[in-house]
Amino acid sequence: MTKKVPIPREGGNEVNDQLRYRALGPLSVQRAGRELDLGWVKQQSVLATLLVEMNRPVPVATIIEAVWHGQQMPRDARNAVQTYVSRLRRLLEPCHGVGRPHRVLVSTGSGYLLRGDPALVDLEMFERHLVTARKRHQHGDLPAAWTQLDMAFHLWQGHPFTGLDGPVVEAQRRRFADLRLTAR
Structure with a gap:
């Protein structure tokens, strides 16, 4: 079992910044009652893979397998994952300042980790x-x-x-x- 990572509580307006995730139906994310546009299906698949492992690191290889399993994988699948993660970061943390670490979707040594309150999933x-x-x-x-x-x-x-x-x-x-x- 992988280790869960604590959720940072400092900075920002926690109540307004909270993200609510729904997956018992179409995947959706809401902030302050507004649904976010999650983009393309592959990008949503990256988010879904991270969501089911919320607060646990997910290796890039696992994300690639989850997103392109049984399909022709692009030669630059790792770069595609990085692009999807970058877009998801902008979506999930729209007020993220340059030079500050990400708080919601963070890089780990070998992949990524989606931080959040499981009670909002x-x-x-x-x-x-x-x-x-x-x-x-x-x-x-x-x-x-x-x-x-x-x-x-x-x-x-x-x-x-x-x-x-x-x-x-x-x-x-x-x-x-x-x-x-x-x-x-």
């Missing part, structure tokens, strides 16, 4: 609601268990990562479909 919240529902059920509090399940199911907006493909996305799609089926 629908994938994470779905799982948290299921865990809480299970605990409430075990303690005999059926109304609270149903409320948690209802909250979990309301997070779904379609198939996870609608419109994206690749091994990382497919594995997550199956995983969450299984969790949803078990919860039902």
Whole structure:
């Protein structure tokens, strides 16, 4: 298991700068209630790969495999990933100052890391609601268990990562479909 990296809390207006990620349907990111334009499908696939490993470093080789798996990989796939990451950085941190380190999408020794609050990711919240529902059920509090399940199911907006493909996305799609089926 890879080590999670702490989320920096200094600087900026945390409340307004918080990014909310949705993947239980089409991939989307919101800042201050506004949906961001995530760009091309390959760029979204880079973000999806980083999102499922939020706060953990992801090697460039893993990103390349996730984005171009089963497809003709460009000779400059590493440069393409760098371009997509650069665009995502501008999108996720539009007020980033020159010469300052990135806080949301950072470089690691061998790849990249997406920092964020897991409580602002629908994938994470779905799982948290299921865990809480299970605990409430075990303690005999059926109304609270149903409320948690209802909250979990309301997070779904379609198939996870609608419109994206690749091994990382497919594995997550199956995983969450299984969790949803078990919860039902």
